[in-house]
Every structure is written in structure tokens, then in C-alpha cells.
Amino acid sequence: MGTPGAAGRHRIDRLLGSGGFASVWLGHDAELDSPVAVKILADHWALREDVRERFVREARLLRQVDSHLLVQVFDIGELDDGRPYFVMTYADRGNLEERLAAGPPPLNEALRLAVEITEGVRALHERGIVHRDLKPSNVLIRSVPGGGERIMLSDLGIARTEDHLSSLTLPAGSPGYMAPEQTRIDGAPDRRSDVYGLGALTYHLLTGEPPGERPAPPSRARPEVPPPVDEAVLRALEPDRDRRWPSAAAFGAALGRVTSKVDTDPLAGARLLRRSRRRPPGRRALTLAASAAAAVGIAGGGAFLVLDRQGGADGAAEGTAARMADPRGRLLRTDAGIPPRYRALIIQAGTWCELDGLSPALIAAMLRAESGFDPHLRDPARDEYGIARWTPSILVHWQPGGLDHPEPRPEEITPGLSIPAMGRYLCFWGKDLRDVPGDPALNLAGMYRTSAKTVRKEGGVPERYRAYAETVRRYIEAYKPR
Structure with missing residues (x-):
């Protein structure tokens, strides 16, 4: 282009x-x-x-x-x-993911931002729209006259109006921030799914990390968090949506009752936040930056490479994204022949969820075994195409946005579609392999070639795919950090 x-x-x-x-x-x-x-x-x-x-x-x-x-x-x-x-609108101050890579902002700024984000979601809900992909990279930041800042929600690429929420839905959203029902086929997400996303964003703002499956109260990581905030956030994160706040407005009202007693002056918060950026990111922040580099939500659910502020195209963008994703090679070796332009996407897919065996090294190893990193691979006899050998009728379910985007033609199966889809696929079906004996990573690779049902039935990698699994194992050893 x-x-x-x-x-x-x-x-x-x-x-x-x-x-x-x-x-x-x-x-x-x-x-x-x-x-x-x-x-x-x-x-x-x-x-x-x-x-x-x-x-x-x-x-x-x-x-x-x-x-x-x-x-x-x-x-x-x-x-x-x-x-x-x-x-x-142009967001001249970047996005919230970039800010959080330096750690959580001061408490007053975290609460102010959470309330603003909630008000943005409330505006959507009042128009009958469910966002379905609330995450830090979809919260943009813009300067305002006088030295302050305001947030802007972005990316309605997989949003749905409430009159279409009853139609078939497939897994869609971003790991760490999507409600449990969004991980299920036909989970019928509604406004309460966005409430979960708001809870996850607020949790991240307060603690510096997104919530896990069983989140502890934010005050455990940050003692100055008031008990009512703990209660409001944990209720928003209830796995059972019937136990969550019924709306963004209700969650915002609960936070508002607390923030009215906390100094949330935006200029003071912005000054403190700028000072907080000087802190070096920890190991967890590095992982989150990897996801940000691979999937900035400004273009309709597609996976993105992020450029530096001075721009640059193609090769420059790829190099910047790779450096942002894993600058010290802690997640994936930098000297093992993995094409730099795919590193950010590989890290995104390999950290899509917490799953035994899943890692960026596994994704890279599978891509090497499947195609030799060839983005133009064509195998019409098997109806498999692209760097990850996807069949179009299968990829349509796992591409970013799922069935909210059309089935791609073979020539449209780009690495930006197919590599993140690997993470989605492995995370969704991989949980069915938790009690299967053998190497969890190789079981996932075998599942990618067959199915979770087949791997379970065979008690591990089926015999006809053991040579493939051994190839993947060798590449994992070559790609994983020393």
C-alpha cells in the first residue's frame, strides 16, 4: 500500500x-x-x-x-x-497502555481516569452500543488547553448495537480484559461485559497489572486503595455477570462516591503521572508492552505494528515494534533467526493467556515448522495458506474480531491476521488438554495439526504428528530465552 x-x-x-x-x-x-x-x-x-x-x-x-x-x-x-x-480526533499524548508500561499512576490520577473511562462507556450504552473490547490501548489521551489531558475511547471495530447482541457471537475481545462470557461461543455479551472490562481497566490502573482469574483486592498490591474501591472493582470483575454492577453508570456511581473524597485534580494528577514515567518498567510491565506493540486497537480489531512518534514506514515500523515488544530478548531470543517484523505478533500470540506450554517460543517454533516464516505460502491441495497455514473457513472464527469480519480470501491471509489467531485458537481449545500427559507445548502443537479431541483421545501427540512435534521441540529450544 x-x-x-x-x-x-x-x-x-x-x-x-x-x-x-x-x-x-x-x-x-x-x-x-x-x-x-x-x-x-x-x-x-x-x-x-x-x-x-x-x-x-x-x-x-x-x-x-x-x-x-x-x-x-x-x-x-x-x-x-x-x-x-x-x-x-488525533490523540497527541498516545494511549493508556503506553502510560501503564511505566507502572500505575498515583491513586488520585488512577481514580480520575477510571471515572472518565466509565463515563465514556456510559455514553456508548446510552446509545445502545456495547464496546466489547475495552483495554488500555483503546483508551487514547489528548492534550487540552491549559496543560491538562482527557481520555477518548476508540476502536468500535467489534462493537455491537444491542439489537444485534442476540445473534451468534464468537470469542472476541482481548485477554485480561474480556469477560468470561466473551471467551465462549455464543456467550451473548451485553452491557455487563463492558462492566467487566471497566473493572479490569480500573484494576490495572490501581495495581499496574490486569486482573487474573481470581483477582485479589487491589489494596493488597496498593494499601492506600480505599475499601469501597476494592468492593466496587471486585464486583465489576465477578465471573457471574448477574452479580456484577448492572451498568457502567452504576459502577461509575460507586467509584464517584469515593473519588469525591480524593483529590482528583487533573493538572496535579498529570504532573505526578509525568514524574511516574521515569520509573523503569518491571518484568510484568515489559510483557504488557509486548501486547501493546502487537495490538494497538485503532483499526477495527486488526493486529497493529506501532511506530515511534517520528513515524517511519515498513522496515522502520517493524524494527520499532520488535524493540517495544521485547527489547532485551527476555521473552524470545533475538539472535536465532526469527524475522524481526513478526516478533511483536509472535509475542502477542504467545502471551494471549496463561496456559501451560504456551509461549512466544512455541508460536515461533510452530511458524517455522508450518511455513518457514513464509507469509505467502500457498497449499491449495490442503486448503492452507499464509505463515501459519490457516484454512480460510477456520481462520474466520479466530481472526481478530472473529465473525464480525468476513472470511478472508487466501491472498488476504496476512501475518497480522493469522499469527494472533494462533494465540486465540490455542487458548480457547488448550484448556481441554490440562490433564493430558506429556509436554504441554507439544500437545498444543499436536492439537493445532489435529484437534483437542484427538489429542485427548490419543493421550498426547498422535503418532502421525510426532515427527512434526519433534521439529517444533527443536525450534522451541532454539528460540526460548537462555
Whole structure:
């Protein structure tokens, strides 16, 4: 895809991020003398009417809500080559994931941000929209006159209006922040799924980490957290949605009763937050930065490479994403021949969930065994394509956004679609292998070639795939950190 010179009256300056379905560019509105973000549908999807409609639908939903707490859409149109685009608010301060990589902000700032995010979700719900993918990278930050900041929710690529929530849904969302019902086929997520996402975001803001399956009260990690905040957050994180807060408004009201007694002056909080960025990230923060580098949610559920603030394209973007993902090679060796442009995606897939055997080294080893890292692999006899040898009718269920995006054609199966899908697939079915004997990583690899049912029945890797599993084992040893 070439660099567009302009989108309507908006000059295009540089690429901000690019993924499987769309790219986002920094633009400039000369008439208003203002920077803007321009989201453009990827060229290989532009001829698909169903994809174009979903792309335009996101812009319409954002416009309908028309809240300063969401990214605002100013214009929509088509480039000269026919690709649709829409113009939206530019977040000049990045996103919350980048902020949290340096650790949790001060308590007053954490609570202020949590309340603002909750108000943004409330605005969505009042228009009958369920976001379904609340996570730090989808919370953008914009400066405001006077030195303050405000948040803006972004990425309605897998959002649904409530009149469509009863239709078939497949697993969709982001690990660590999605409600249990979002991990199940036809889990029918509703507003309470967003309440869980709000609870997870608030937990991360308070403690520096997303919640696990059985989260402890935030005050255990941070003693100054008031007991009412503990209670509000843990109720939002209830696995049983009937026991959660019934709405974002109810959760926000519970937080509001506490924050009214805490200094949440935005300028004071911003000053403290800027000082907090100087702290070096810990091991857990490094892992979270890996996920941020691989999946910035600004382009409709696709996996993204993140560029540095000065831009740069293609190779420069890939190098930056790889450095952000794992700068010291703690998750995946940097000297073992893994293509740098895939490292961020591999780390994202290998840390998609906490599962015995799953690791970035396993994902890299499987990609090497499946295709030799060839993104253009074609095997029509087996109906398998791309770097991870996906069959299109299977990939459609596991690609970012699931069935909210159409089944890709073979030539549309990019690494940005297929590598994250491996993490989703292994996490969803891998839990069925917990009591299967043998090496958990090799059992997952065998499952990828067959099915969880077959691996369970055989009591491990089926005999006909043991040579494949041995190849994966050798590559794991080559790729895992020393």
C-alpha cells in the first residue's frame, strides 16, 4: 500500500499504525490548521462490500455517540483509488497502555481516569452500543488547553448495537480484559461485559497489572486503595455477570462516591503521572508492552505494528515494534533467526493467556515448522495458506474480531491476521488438554495439526504428528530465552 498524499482536504503526513484491516495516518486540516487522524481501509479489503460496510459502520457509530470522551469523526470519504477513509480526533499524548508500561499512576490520577473511562462507556450504552473490547490501548489521551489531558475511547471495530447482541457471537475481545462470557461461543455479551472490562481497566490502573482469574483486592498490591474501591472493582470483575454492577453508570456511581473524597485534580494528577514515567518498567510491565506493540486497537480489531512518534514506514515500523515488544530478548531470543517484523505478533500470540506450554517460543517454533516464516505460502491441495497455514473457513472464527469480519480470501491471509489467531485458537481449545500427559507445548502443537479431541483421545501427540512435534521441540529450544 502506497503512502496517500491526501484524504479529501486533509494532507497526509505520516503513518501512525498499520494492521490487517486498516491503517491510521497523521493528517493535517489546513482550513482549520489542526492535526487529525485519518483511518484508511487496507487496499486488499477495499473491493469487499461487506468489509467496506463494517468500516463505515464504525465511523457512523462514533458519530452517533458524538461525545468528547470518544474519538470524534469529522469527515468520511474515498481516496482516488476507491479506498474509504474517515477523519477523526488525533490523540497527541498516545494511549493508556503506553502510560501503564511505566507502572500505575498515583491513586488520585488512577481514580480520575477510571471515572472518565466509565463515563465514556456510559455514553456508548446510552446509545445502545456495547464496546466489547475495552483495554488500555483503546483508551487514547489528548492534550487540552491549559496543560491538562482527557481520555477518548476508540476502536468500535467489534462493537455491537444491542439489537444485534442476540445473534451468534464468537470469542472476541482481548485477554485480561474480556469477560468470561466473551471467551465462549455464543456467550451473548451485553452491557455487563463492558462492566467487566471497566473493572479490569480500573484494576490495572490501581495495581499496574490486569486482573487474573481470581483477582485479589487491589489494596493488597496498593494499601492506600480505599475499601469501597476494592468492593466496587471486585464486583465489576465477578465471573457471574448477574452479580456484577448492572451498568457502567452504576459502577461509575460507586467509584464517584469515593473519588469525591480524593483529590482528583487533573493538572496535579498529570504532573505526578509525568514524574511516574521515569520509573523503569518491571518484568510484568515489559510483557504488557509486548501486547501493546502487537495490538494497538485503532483499526477495527486488526493486529497493529506501532511506530515511534517520528513515524517511519515498513522496515522502520517493524524494527520499532520488535524493540517495544521485547527489547532485551527476555521473552524470545533475538539472535536465532526469527524475522524481526513478526516478533511483536509472535509475542502477542504467545502471551494471549496463561496456559501451560504456551509461549512466544512455541508460536515461533510452530511458524517455522508450518511455513518457514513464509507469509505467502500457498497449499491449495490442503486448503492452507499464509505463515501459519490457516484454512480460510477456520481462520474466520479466530481472526481478530472473529465473525464480525468476513472470511478472508487466501491472498488476504496476512501475518497480522493469522499469527494472533494462533494465540486465540490455542487458548480457547488448550484448556481441554490440562490433564493430558506429556509436554504441554507439544500437545498444543499436536492439537493445532489435529484437534483437542484427538489429542485427548490419543493421550498426547498422535503418532502421525510426532515427527512434526519433534521439529517444533527443536525450534522451541532454539528460540526460548537462555
